[in-house]
Amino acid sequence: MANKEIITREVSYAGRACALNAYVAEPAGVEPSPAAIVVQEWWGLNDHIRDITRRLAREGYFAIAPDLYSRQGHRVATEPGGAAQLMGGLKKEDGIADLQTTVEWLRAQKRTHSTRIGITGFCMGGSYALLLPCESREIAAAAPFYGEVPPDEKLKHLGCPVFYAYGENDGWIQRADVDRLAAALKKFDKPGEVKVYAGCSHGFFNDTRTDVHRPAEAKDAWQRVLKLFAENLNAGSGE
Template sequence: MTQLIQTKEIQYKDSTGQTLIGYLAYPENTSQAPGILVCPEWWGRNDYIERRARELAEQGYVALAIDMYGDKKLAVDADTAGKYMMSTFENPATIVDRATAAYQTLVAQNNVNADKVAAIGFCYGGKVALDLARSGANLKVVATFHANLSAQQPAQAGKFTAEVLVAHGADDSMVSLNDVENFKQEMTAAQVKYSVDIYPNTKHGFTNPVADEKAAKYGTDLAYNPESEKQAIAKLYDLLKRTFA
């Protein structure tokens, strides 16, 4: 049974003073609910990521769709998306700094249980969620979908506290199966509990219904796969339910 929800924008700042504008979705009349950070694809905090936050709120979670570019900037095309994303790599601290600011904002909400927090991410947002966990944030779950799995600072045993779920397409040309194997080795070395699901006949961007439109428009190797999406999102909710029961 889905719950009635409320939504609002919420402003916060990173350590440099950059204004970030998140989108908070939460069930009505709830207290001490688990909190979920929703980390966006390279397009920015767009309608797709906001929809994911609302879906989580309908299931009883307080979800914050986060702003990684500042001032709620959205990329209007692939070139702009690439420039915005790469700007967060120029200073090695930026990704974790902005994700940490979002995390602190989420746990400060009076309807969030600060000991029950997860981070999920799509594409670039998967890296954001993973790097936040690698930094030692008190996360219980990290889930990624067609994600960049690379690490600026590899996970360390005892510092990475989350259980990890990775959903990856077998035909993803942007993140190779070799990248996935390297990620598995990183997680194993850090003694992290994780699972990796490889979906057959599935490309990058498979959870996003507009992936095919963007592939045609920008000449990128994306494709929506509704069956893989359904299975991957179901596994996310199973993990959240088990962890936060």
């Protein structure tokens, strides 16, 4: 299924508070595809997130990266101070609402297997990629990278299999929370895997950041994402 020819485009659709912009990459052709949402890091909808969206499309997914900073003028940060300001200006409930709107948009597309939606996200996006399937039954597989772990009262409502990737030396997300996630999956009998990558820091998947990128571990994590999606998104054809 890998290395399919793809089509990319910018789209806009009505959100709860404003028009939401998003980047779409999809396999060329007419056959419906399972869908995947890519949730941005705190930097915004930048070229790296677009690249990940294209990678999923080449694997056969109708992939979309919504701009969660649409409410803030579709901005993109290039330095940590600006990124922190943008992330701080995004209320968690607003981010979830805009992701739910994105799910609704996906379900209306003829090119998607609308009931087979996966989600992945990184940093801030990892937080949303784990929280959304606790809030919505629309998500069939979730692959959050080094995101915040919701409280157990949220995790008990987790509605899909999870692959959670974490760097051992992460300075943002606490290891105790990651261990709590692993325990919660067992306690609530939820299918999933928590993988701690030795020697890796926060952001190790981001190949545009030479200070933290770890190619071998990033490749391993990506293969696990693809396996999760293949097992949970590719069966059936929608409704």
